[in-house]
Amino acid sequence: MVSCCSECTNHTSNWAGHLCHLSSAQLLDCVSSWKPSPCPCSLSVPSPRPAPVRLKPSLPACQRLPWSSMKAHGSRLSFYAGFAVGTFTLYVFLRQVWFERSVTGQQQAGGSALLHDHQHQVEDEKTIWKKERSALFNLKHPHHRGEDSQMADELYKKVRILCWVMTGPNNLEKKARHVKYTWSRHCNIVVFMSSVDDPDFPTVGLGTKEGRDQLYWKTIRAFHYAYEHHAHEADWFLKADDDTYVIVDNLRWILANHTPEEPIYFGRRFKPYTKQGYMSGGAGYVLSREALRRFVEGFKDKVCTHTTSVEDLAMGQCMEKVGVLAGDSRDTSQRETFHPFVPEQHLTAKFPKSFWYWSYCYYPIAEGPNCCSDLSASFHYVDAGGMYLLEYYAYHLRAFGYKYRFQPPAPNGIDQSSQEKKQAEVDNSSRTDQRQDADHAPAAGKEAAAAPAAK
């Protein structure tokens, strides 16, 4: 039934008597007493709401302007554009946040780990060294998990070595530091010699300037310092540079068959300019206590003076004058143990015949694997990474169960049979006892035959 009242309501989306401004009672009255006219709706109701606006008002064609449909398109396009921008923005934001979190997480972890490491190191250092009078006294010989280092420990007690390292204030963090944390830990005492005192590192200030021309002055003063302060605390006195890597355990093996009362010194022997030769400075050299005493006396008596800044040659000339013997540091297969270059060069490089090295070496030079003893004591020109790499190769990396081809004879002082018994006890469940005994049997002749010195 069409009525103005129903029409009124029809024009709204839902029944809403209130839109007609009629109460439901009034509307019921209206509906029940409908009369065609007059329409009560027209009295109280505003003009009926126009038809709901559709998105696309059907305007007459002439009135349909072009941008109106694009306007609708435009809105949709804006929506899509907004969607894309929103997605992209949040992606970037998330990636940043995630990334930053993982990085800062790492950094924080890294940073706090570094701090932790540093704290650890400070703590560790108290158990590793005793700092006293500008020297570091190693409190214990570094041990490795799962190893039997009885032989090394015994030599540590019998062959006490003071290592002094030639360095300078500019090289403490770049070079000397790495020496401090790697090979110097195997010395009994280590002293870093510089031109300037540094109680923290610690370094001794020798009162010289820096530079190549000061090398012999520094050497003279360093040895004098070592003699004055530590003569009774060590048997042997090693000089090394801050780019020399020394395997101190092997140095002890070389020295074990000599006594600190012998006037002798060892290193990489060079032949020119001297009768008995002299030792390469960079490869490091080691004086017996008697040799050191004679060196100091020599300066007191003016037998030795500062002749040249070429430190190693000057040293060699003084040693000759005071009757100290230039020792042969080669192993029992005549392979060199002190090296003036890095392992790579000795093992692989083909030095040209015009290179000074050929005419300098006292003993015949071997290239390739025979260049270097299994028990090499030193290498020179080793950078920071090289120090840690050598430490890894020498003290850490090994081949499981490997029986080395070169079996060095035990030093004279060490009681061979009791050593074997001790080893058997230590390793009571080892089944390789028989094989061990066979391997450790010292027979210098056997070794010399087994490991050919030259091809």
Next chain:
Amino acid sequence: MLSEGSSFMKGMIMGGLFCLVLSLMTSFTPKSESTADEHHHHHVKAASKEELKHFSDSQVEELHNQVRVFCAIMVQPKTLVYWATTMDTWSKHCDKAVFYTSESSKALDAIDLKEKDDWARLRKALKHAYENAGDLRWFFVAQPTTFAIIENLKYLVLTKDPDEPFYLGKAVKSGELEYVAFDSGIVLSYEALKRLVHVFQDEEKCPERGRALWKLSEDKQLAVCLKYTGVFAENGEDAHGKGLFNSQSADSLIADSLKDHPTDVVGSCCSDMAVTFGGMSPNQMQVLMFGVYRLRPYGHDFHDSLAFYPPEGSDND
């Protein structure tokens, strides 16, 4: 214009929400490939000293025989100097070392597979290795830029049964696939190789020429084929959980450690019982040969349960 602006804003909000929902659902991370550091589901550890103590003399002897290794080294004439260095260094410690080349070289001897395609060549090599294994039960596949310490490989697999399928090395995850990286060496037990050679015949599962749109590297292909036979990649670690297979050279790893852990460089770097180092230059390999088989500090001994002797006719170990 206002309607466009509001549409744009609505779009932006919807887009942001969409992205958020998507990322939460897929737990999105910027990285797509992760290393075995985060996926340690499958790992194989070397036996500890205590475990080895429990074996009797005869058992140890048997282990010694069982743990012999066939090395398959994939070479090419264009990397001749690496080939030569490998021949001169670590490969001498394999019980049997066979070099497989893509084409013959006048300078050095090898089995010429006459195959340029990397995956097809690897297949041929592995098939040849399986057929010529003799009584060797472990297989090590490597490139000549990798240096392997075979004794440490033997230590890792010492107590493992080669009649069980093992596929070891440095385990890397790429998407859903976990595979052993080629550049740090691949270890296969006899059983794993047997299954692999068998599945080679199945052109569907393991085609000789990859059918995928993009070519998978041969180490990934290997993992795919092995997966079909029920063999999965496992990460080789020492008793402390440190990876034994390294894709980087020792020099490079030490340099990284010096930067990241300056107070404990060597400890944070590499395992004492490392099996492989990848990306080694020939000179670095000669130094490593000296460093592992010769250079040592006097007086520090290890009483290992097994003894491995130096090879005949060699002077650099």
